Amino acid sequence: MKGRYINIPVASGEQFQAYLAISVDGRGPGLVLCQEIFGVNQTMREVADLLAEEGYTVLVPDLYWRQERGIELGYTEADFPRALALYEGFDEGLGVEDIQASIRALKGLDECTGAGIGVVGYCLGGKLAYLAGCRLPEVACAVGYYGVGIEHALAEAENLQGRLVLHLAELDAFCPANARAAIVEGLGRMAGVELYVYPGVDHAFARPQGDHFNKSAALLAHERTIAALRRAIGPDYNLSALWEEHIRHEFDTRDVPATMATMVAEPYVNHIPTMTGGVGYRDLSRFYRYHFVHNNPKDMELTPISRTVGASQVVDEFIMSFTHDCEIDWLLPGVAPTGKRVEIPMLGVVKFRGPKLYHEHIYWDQASVLVQIGLLDPAGLPVAGRETAQKLLDESLPSNTLMPSWASSADKPR
Template sequence: MKGRYIQVPSKDGTFAAYLTASVDGSGPGIVLCQEIFGVNAAMRAVADHLAEEGYTVLVPDLFWRQEPGVELGYEQEDFARAFALYKDFNENLGVDDIQASLTHLRGLPECSGDALGVVGYCLGGKLAYLAACRLPEVACAVAYYGVGIENALGELEGLRGRLVLHIPELDDFCPPPAREAIVQALARLPRTEAYVYPGVGHAFARPAGAHYDKPSALLAHERSIATLRRVLGPDYNLSALWEEHIRHEFDTRDVPATMATMVDQPYVNHIPTMTGGVGSKDLSRFYRYHFIHNNPADMRLTPISRTVGASQVVDEFIMSFTHDREIDWLLPGVAPTGKYVEIPMLGVVKFRGPKLYHEHIYWDQASVLVQVGLLDPAGLPVAGVDTARKLLDESLPSNTLMPSWPTSEGKPIV
C-alpha cells in the first residue's frame, strides 16, 4: 500500500477513501470505483498502478452508508457477504458520493489540472458509467465489466465527456443480448468506445484474481491509458525518455543511470534468446555483467522507424557490430568469430508514467547464426545480412527464398 486513507466530506456525512499520489507528486485526478468487495488490496493495487502512470487516485468507500471499512477477499463466504451488500446498495447515493469525491479530489494539492476522470470495476464499472452520464465534471470515464449498464442506456443522453467500456465476451452478468445492446448504443455516439474481449469472463482484469487473463488485461489497460492520456494528460515525451535510456545503455554504459530510467520492478526480455531479467536486482545484474559492458565497442544502432503511443514506443532499427567478444545476451556461449553482423530488430518498449517498465526485443536469430557462420543457409528458408540490407533498400529482390516464385511469372492477376 503506497497511499494513505483520508476523509471525504459529503452532504450526508464523511467517509473514508484511499488516496495515492501521482509518481510526479501531483497529477490529473481520477476517482476509482470499487468492486462489490470494497476497497480491498486489489483495488488499492489498481490505484497504485494508476499512480505510477501519473495520476492521483482517490478510491472512496462506497459501502460506508451500509458498513464502513468493508474489505473482502474472494472466498465463498466473501462472495456471499459482497452480494448482500451489493443487493442493498443505492446507486443514486453512490453517484452522489462519487461527486463528493471528485469535488474533494480537485481541492487536494496532489491533484493538478481541471479535467477529472472516473474508472470503475464491476459495481464500480456501472457507477463510472452513471457518473459519466450524470456529472458534467467527469471529462473521461472508463468502465470494466459494469453490471447492469444495458438497463441504463437512456442515461447516455447526459454524456458530455469521453466514455470507454471494457466488456468480456463470456461475462455471466452481461449475456449476449445485453452486450449487443450496449455496443450498438455506444456505436451511435461520438467520443465513446466499447471493446469486447473474446474468450474471457467477468473480472478478467482483477489483479491476481482467479479469472485474470493477462493478454486481455494488458490490452484493456493500454486502451484505458490511451483514453486517459488523451483527455486528462499527463503528456510525457516517451521518445525522449527512451532516448535517455538508450544513451546510458550504449554511450555512457552507466548501469545505475540506466536503471534510474526504469520503474522499481522492471523487466527486459530479448525474445529469441530469452535473456534479460525480471525485477530490479536481476536486471541490474544482467546489465552490469552480461549486457552494458559486454557489447562490442563498435556496436551501432541505425534507426528505421519509431511509433510512439500513449504508453509505449515501438522502434524499428538495425543493430550492427563486429563479433569480437562473446555477447552473452545475443549469442550466449558462442566464442568470438570476428564476423561483422547486421541485424534488423524491433523493440516494444512499455512505460508506466515517465519510467520505462519493460522492453520486448525481437530479431531473426537465424539471420545472426548465418552471419557468424554457425548456420548453413543452403536449402533452408533463412537469410543472412540480406535481411538488413533489404530493410534499408526495398528495391532489392523479393521472394528469393521461394522456389515457386518463378512459376507464377506471366500468370494472370485478377
C-alpha cells in the same frame, strides 16, 4: 499500501473515508477509482497504486459507507454472499453523489492537477463509472470494466460530455450476450465512445490472482484505458525522449545505475530469441552490469528505421550492426568471437508506466545472425544473412529470392 486514507465531506455534514494514492510525479491528473462489490480491499488499493505509477492522483472512495464503513472483503465463497447483500442494498444514485464529493475533494488537493477528472470502475464500479460519466459534467473520461446493469441505463448516455470506454467480457454471465448486444447497439455509434469485447474471458478478467484473471486481456484493457485517459486528462509524457535517455545510458555512457534509474522499481527485459534479460530490479541490474551494458562490441551501432509512439509504449524498428569481436552473452550466449561483421533488423516494444520504462520486448531473426557468423549454412533453408538488413534500408532490392516457386508465376494472370 503506498497511499493513505483521507476523509471526504458530504452535504449532510457527515464524512466517509477514501484511499488516496499520489502520482509518481508528486502531482497529477485526478482519478476516482470505483470499487467492486467487495469494498475498498487490497486489490482496489493495488489498482490505485498502479494508476499512481501511471501519473495519476487516485482516490478510492468507500462507497459502502452508508451501509457499513470500512468493508474489505476477499473473494472466497464465504465472503461472496456478504458482498452480494451489500450490492443489492446499494443506492446507485447516492453512490454517484459520493463520486461527485470525491471529485470535489480531489480538485482541492495540491497533488491533483488539471480541470478534467477521470473515473475508472470495476464490476459495480464499472456501472458507477458509466453513470458518473453521464451525470457529472466534470468527468472528462469514464472507464468501466465489466460493469453490471449498464444495458438498463443506456438512455442516460445522451448526457455524456466526456470520453467513455467500456471493457466487456464475452463469457460474463453478469452481462450476457443480449445485454452486450444492447450496449453495443445503444452506444457503439456515439462519438467519443470505445467499446471492447474480450473473447474467451469472464467477469473480473482484469483482477490479478483472481480465478478469471487473463493476463493478455488485462494488459490490453489497461493499455486502452491509459490511452483514453491520456487523451482526455493527460499527463503528457515525451516517451520518445525517455526511451532515448535509456538507450543513451545502455550504449553510450554504459552506466548501469543511470540505466536502471530510467525504469520502474521492478522492471523486466526479455530478448525474445535468446530469452535473455531479467525480471525485477535485482536480476535485471545484474544482467545489465555483467552481461549487457559492458558486454557489447565497441563498434556496436543502432540505425533507426521507424518509431511509433503510443500513449504508453514505443515501438522501435532499427538495424543493429557490430563486429563480433567479443562474446555477446545476451545475443550469442556461449559463442566465441568470430570477427564477423553482423547487421540485423530489430524490433523493440517498450512499455512505460508513467515517466518510467516498465518493460522491453526485443525481437530479431536469430537465424540471420547465425548465418552471418558462419554457424548456420543457409543452403536449402529459407533463411538469409545480412540481406535482411540491407533490404530494410533499400526496398528496391529483390524480393522473394528464397522462394523457388517465384519464377513460376511470372507469366500468370495478375
